[in-house]
Amino acid sequence: MKALKRKYDFFSHIYVEEGVKNHPLTKNILKKKDSHLIYIDHYKDVFCRKGQNIASQKLSPSLIIAKKEGKLIYEGAPVCQSFGNEYFYYTSLIMNCVYDCEYCYLKGMYPSGNIVIFVNIEDIFAQIDNILKLHPVYISVSYDCDLLACESLTGFVEKWCLFASERKDLTVEIRTKSAVDVRGKFKVTDNIIFAFTLSPNTLYAREHNTPSPLSRIKAASFALEEGFNIRLCFDPLIYFEGFKEEYEALSYSVEENIGFKNIKDISLGTFRISADYMKGLRKAEPYSATVQYPFENKGGVYSYPKAKEEYMLKTVKDILLKYIGEDKIYLWESGYE
Amino acid sequence: MVFIFTALYAEAEEIIKNYALKKLRNMTKFTLYGNEDICLCVTGSGVMRASVGVSAVLAKFSSPEDKVINIGCAGGNKEGVYLCNKIKDNIFKRTYYPDMPPKHSFKESELITEKNVWKGDKEDPCLHDMEASAVYEAASFFVSPEKIMFLKIVSDSNGENVTKEDIRLLFKNNFPLVQDAISLFLKKEEENFNFTDTSKIEEALKCTVTMKERLKRIARYLDIKGSSIYDYLPKELECKSKKEGMKILESLEEKI
Ligand code: SF4
Numbered sequence: 338m339k340a341l342k343r344k345y346d347f348f349s350h351i352y353v354e355e356g357v358k359n360h361p362l363t364k365n366i367l368k369k370k371d372s373h374l375i376y377i378d379h380y381k382d383v384f385c386r387k388g389q390n391i392a393s394q395k396l397s398p399s400l401i402i403a404k405k406e407g408k409l410i411y412e413g414a415p416v417c418q419s420f421g422n423e424y425f426y427y428t429s430l431i432m433n434c435v436y437d438c439e440y441c442y443l444k445g446m447y448p449s450g451n452i453v454i455f456v457n458i459e460d461i462f463a464q465i466d467n468i469l470k471l472h473p474v475y476i477s478v479s480y481d482c483d484l485l486a487c488e489s490l491t492g493f494v495e496k497w498c499l500f501a502s503e504r505k506d507l508t509v510e511i512r513t514k515s516a517v518d519v520r521g522k523f524k525v526t527d528n529i530i531f532a533f534t535l536s537p538n539t540l541y542a543r544e545h546n547t548p549s550p551l552s553r554i555k556a557a558s559f560a561l562e563e564g565f566n567i568r569l570c571f572d573p574l575i576y577f578e579g580f581k582e583e584y585e586a587l588s589y590s591v592e593e594n595i596g597f598k599n600i601k602d603i604s605l606g607t608f609r610i611s612a613d614y615m616k617g618l619r620k621a622e623p624y625s626a627t628v629q630y631p632f633e634n635k636g637g638v639y640s641y642p643k644a645k646e647e648y649m650l651k652t653v654k655d656i657l658l659k660y661i662g663e664d665k666i667y668l669w670e671s672g673y674e
Numbered sequence: 675m676v677f678i679f680t681a682l683y684a685e686a687e688e689i690i691k692n693y694a695l696k697k698l699r700n701m702t703k704f705t706l707y708g709n710e711d712i713c714l715c716v717t718g719s720g721v722m723r724a725s726v727g728v729s730a731v732l733a734k735f736s737s738p739e740d741k742v743i744n745i746g747c748a749g750g751n752k753e754g755v756y757l758c759n760k761i762k763d764n765i766f767k768r769t770y771y772p773d774m775p776p777k778h779s780f781k782e783s784e785l786i787t788e789k790n791v792w793k794g795d796k797e798d799p800c801l802h803d804m805e806a807s808a809v810y811e812a813a814s815f816f817v818s819p820e821k822i823m824f825l826k827i828v829s830d831s832n833g834e835n836v837t838k839e840d841i842r843l844l845f846k847n848n849f850p851l852v853q854d855a856i857s858l859f860l861k862k863e864e865e866n867f868n869f870t871d872t873s874k875i876e877e878a879l880k881c882t883v884t885m886k887e888r889l890k891r892i893a894r895y896l897d898i899k900g901s902s903i904y905d906y907l908p909k910e911l912e913c914k915s916k917k918e919g920m921k922i923l924e925s926l927e928e929k930i
Contacts, residue, residue: 346776378769389773626895631895
């Protein structure tokens with residue numbers, strides 16, 4: 338296999354929309370970074386240029402600071418899990434991720450590997466307050482990025498915790514692969530769910546620049562200790578030799594360090610990606626066995642062949658059932674007939 | 675290959691001499707100078723000539739792995755050598771952003787491409803030239819934005835007459851920096867991975883177009899994993915029909 342060690346160099350250049358150059362968060366970010374500064378009219382002038390090399394940008398991404406306009410909150414897509422919530426939304430305050438998982442759909446979804454931070458979180462809060470007048474809201478705020486991994490730069494998670502603590506009809510899911518120790522950092526409230534994505538070692542080796550599985554488990558246990566709700570995500574499941582044994586070991590480690598009984602719920606899903614994104618992803622990851630696997634295209638979504646998918650889900654579910662009730666496991670299935 | 679475009683011969687002379695570039699005759703309407711790694715073209719001044727020069731050369735000789743550097747003089751209220759991170763076209767009112775190398779030792783500047791020689795403005799922090807936007811626009815048809823670089827040496831602050839000899843000297847004195855910039859792009863990238871040629875298997879299995887695609891995908895996957903598609907195939911491959919071939923393909927998919 339190809340040598341897979343990747344080296345990263347973050348934010349040597351920061352592009353700032355003229356319109357937000359005086360926003361307090363922009364000023365705060367710029368204070369922390371000694372980067373070349375380039376002013377732009379609109380983030381798309383940089384982010385949406387044609388022919389960008391996503392693979393090389395992932396290794397040395399520039400930062401783009403911008404204002405999010407138009408639709409700020411989206412209804413959940415069919416490939417997302419709603420965890421039984423009727424009013425399921427998501428929003429992206431950051432586009433792209435500081436981590437570099439080989440299988441990441443963002444490499445096929447966005448035209449760039451650079452990272453965009455939208456500073457106007459206050460506008461998103463205002464929209465949520467409007468929706469809350471109609472019905473409760475469940476919102477995932479770390480979907481197309483890893484919000485917690487960027488906390489030292491943005492302070493967004495702190496703001497979400499404060500905002501949620503004052504709105505009982507709002508539930509916020511913050512999904513992460515980071516190992517940030519949240520103790521003493523945020524206002525503790527039971528309508529924030531920290532969702533830690535856990536991967537066994539073989540898969541972790543394909544999640545470049547991420548913290549180790551054990552440090553993620555430790556971070557989850559700290560969040561739990563602090564009083565937050567914890568969700569564990571075994572998603573995406575990706576097949577490799579020794580799959581069963583490694584998931585057994587990972588689950589054992591969760592039981593030892595966190596205790597399954599303390600977990601709100603678990604999400605389980607095999608790798609799937611829209612056919613449109615797969616093209617870009619395969620281009621960005623030409624040497625990744627994970628991505629180059631001959632997946633099947635079912636109705637515009639690439640996923641594992643039925644038998645393999647069933648095997649993977651059943652295997653991990655059976656392992657988890659030794660520790661936790663079925664009612665706490667949310668499965669994503671591709672809908673094979 | 676690194677393609678270098680300058681407007682004037684005086685801007686190219688030191689590069690030609692130091693990299694021992696040979697004149698390449700009758701390749702395009704433009705005179706080219708080259709060696710194994712570098713191809714240099716003097717386009718002439720102004721956006722039109724730059725655009726035609728870059729298009730003519732890259733259309734004929736370039737591949738997407740190649741890189742492009744525009745090297746030349748610029749007017750401005752500061753001195754020195756700059757890598758340009760923002761190119762504003764004052765004629766068509768467009769702005770371009772080349773991806774910048776994350777590590778380098780140069781100062782950076784915004785550059786404005788003008789139709790005529792810039793006459794100077796004491797308050798203006800930008801550099802001004804007459805080709806860069808056209809080089810970017812033309813080059814971006816052939817290579818991605820991280821493969822285009824703009825290196826400008828400030829020659830004047832008010833459009834005053836700069837002679838060819840002045841330019842030649844300016845480039846001679848700053849040649850070590852020009853060389854540094856070229857080196858940023860001369861670094862070799864990782865060799866491409868050689869994937870298994872599946873054409874013989876395709877033939878033996880009597881593959882349709884879709885079967886060929888599936889077969890190639892499996893071979894590529896196994897190559898990356900460090901094994902080979904041949905480890906998973908039966909010794910006797912020759913099939914009488916595509917139906918038979920399909921059976922082998924399906925059993926292959928089950929095994930991996
Ligand atoms: S952590 Fe998630 S968003 Fe970030 S690179 Fe990995 S898969 Fe993509």
